[in-house]
Amino acid sequence: MLTPDSSDPFDAVAEDYDRELDRGLRLTGAGKDYFAEGRITWVERRLGLGRGRILEVLDFGCGTGSLLPWLRKVYPNAHYVGYDPSQASIAVAQRRHADQGGVSFTSEAAGLKGRRFDLAFTNGVFHHIEPRDRPEALALVRANLKPGGHFAFWENNRWNPMVHLIMSRVSFDRDAHMLFPHQARGLLREAGFAVSSTDYLFVFPAALKPLRRVEPALAKLPLGGQYLVLAKRP
16 A cells, blocks of 8 residues: 555546546446446445435545545535545545535545544545555455445456456556456455445446446346445444
């Protein structure tokens, strides 16, 4: 894991991160916001935490904070903490969301201590973490969850050929080390999480938008561009 004093590779792309990602996603006919909204909506569909609850939420590997507007749409009363070791990304996030109450961002793991989160969320983060460092990252998440707290672990689906094509078009994704779903589940269990389910989402591109209504019925088939492993701290 990078320390706050070390250079993070995402510092160099923080200002252009969203544009770069959307350039890759253009192949799907949808932008990053479509996927961000879909992920948090699916998490609530699966967990049923309640849209009106005051939740403590950790966005692990938050980047520039692009999840926040969609999180607030689903959980308007949530207290949000975004963590990312990229100081430049945190600076962008703070600038963009300075007017939001109940929101904080930090690039230091120590800044999470003393918090106990109901829900931790991560998306496309662990394929950027060196395999040897993944257990430490998961231990950090687990340590900051309440007993019984949920971990929504989203990753790109290595089984999906379109994912490989999209990632090859994005500079910061080309050399990423993707995880197969069974690898993600294994890492979570080794870190002390209880794994409850795996779902696959984002099967159809925008050109086949009418078919998206059947995606919930396909969630257990390894077809989608991303997968969600839901886990819990016992």
